[in-house]
Amino acid sequence: MNPLWTELTSLRNLFDAACRAAEGKRSRPDVASFRANLEPELYRLRRQLANGSYHPGPYRTFRIVDPKPRLISAAPFRDRVVHHALTNIVEPIFERRFIPYSFACRSGFGTHKALAHARRACARYSCVLKLDVRKYFPSIDHSILEDLLARVIHCPDTLRLIEIIIASSNPQEEVLHYFPGDTLFTPHERRRGLPLGNQTSQFFANVYLNPMDHMIVRNLSAPAPMRATWMTSCCFPAARSNSTKCIARSASSSTAFASRCIRVRAVFIGVATVSRSSAFGCYPHTRGWRGRTWSVSGDGSAGFTRTTMRGSSTRKR
Numbered sequence: 001m002n003p004l005w006t007e008l009t010s011l012r013n014l015f016d017a018a019c020r021a022a023e024g025k026r027s028r029p030d031v032a033s034f035r036a037n038l039e040p041e042l043y044r045l046r047r048q049l050a051n052g053s054y055h056p057g058p059y060r061t062f063r064i065v066d067p068k069p070r071l072i073s074a075a076p077f078r079d080r081v082v083h084h085a086l087t088n089i090v091e092p093i094f095e096r097r098f099i100p101y102s103f104a105c106r107s108g109f110g111t112h113k114a115l116a117h118a119r120r121a122c123a124r125y126s127c128v129l130k131l132d133v134r135k136y137f138p139s140i141d142h143s144i145l146e147d148l149l150a151r152v153i154h155c156p157d158t159l160r161l162i163e164i165i166i167a168s169s170n171p172q173e174e175v176l177h178y179f180p181g182d183t184l185f186t187p188h189e190r191r192r193g194l195p196l197g198n199q200t201s202q203f204f205a206n207v208y209l210n211p212m213d214h215m216i217v218r219n220l221s222a223p224a225p226m227r228a229t230w231m232t233s234c235c236f237p238a239a240r241s242n243s244t245k246c247i248a249r250s251a252s253s254s255t256a257f258a259s260r261c262i263r264v265r266a267v268f269i270g271v272a273t274v275s276r277s278s279a280f281g282c283y284p285h286t287r288g289w290r291g292r293t294w295s296v297s298g299d300g301s302a303g304f305t306r307t308t309m310r311g312s313s314t315r316k317r
Helices: 003-008 011-021 029-036 038-051 077-095 111-124 142-150 156-167 199-218 241-261
Strands: 060-065 069-074 127-133 224-227 231-236 266-274 291-296 302-308 311-315
Touching (some): 011 038, 029 077, 111 231, 127 241, 142 156, 142 199, 199 224, 199 231
Antiparallel strands (some): 127 231, 224 231, 266 291
16 A cells, blocks of 8 residues: 555544644534544544545535635535545645745745735835736636646555545536637536635645746746735836836746646736835735836726825826
């Protein structure tokens, strides 16, 4: 038996996963019921994983507004234990493959370190290129994700469990994005979408964007790249001729790579110039933002939009 699978299905790992999954939720009936019979439940779960009879249960879905409407999918507690057991073992293998400027859903990183990195970058550079992935979680392609995971994980049993978890994803918001070489029916033929709210979905989302992160760092030579959520920011020197060409090349290369290699729609938000005193230059919706955003209007005219925390006013220059 592969040592990775042995460690994943060990009682010690399952017990640690059950404790992690129960954090902040111990008063819920399903969690309390599982913990009341913890040892028999863990033995049964371990036996199902070992003989291949494990199958995830149905999701409970609800919608929140944060700040836009989102569909949240809550897996049964025993499935959340399996999710934590998987990420406990697999995530450290991928951790050293992630770039050091990726701060989303990683142990030891997070929002505060992302803001500190943004402050340092804005103290050195005055232009920020911002890219966002449109409807990211519903757009994640299952076959591409499984291929990215299989390049690193070589344990057949672990890959089989990953495929079961991915295949059990409930239907997400329908996204009709067409990419080069697609036919009319391609978006309907490919399985896409991960449930927002799973421990594994956050980890899989980082793995899925990892090739794009490396492409930005290695090929585009961006001076100060950063990905705090599913939005990428790159800081550049003042917008002169050479910097403008570099910014345009970075934007076009990133969007082309996202369409060609991972089949997601990367959206070019804009280029902002920030003052050196701005503490949160990469986050225009937070306090302290001072900058100008380059935008193109519907009639084709372009100009800077001066942004403050009270609002914005547009002046063509």
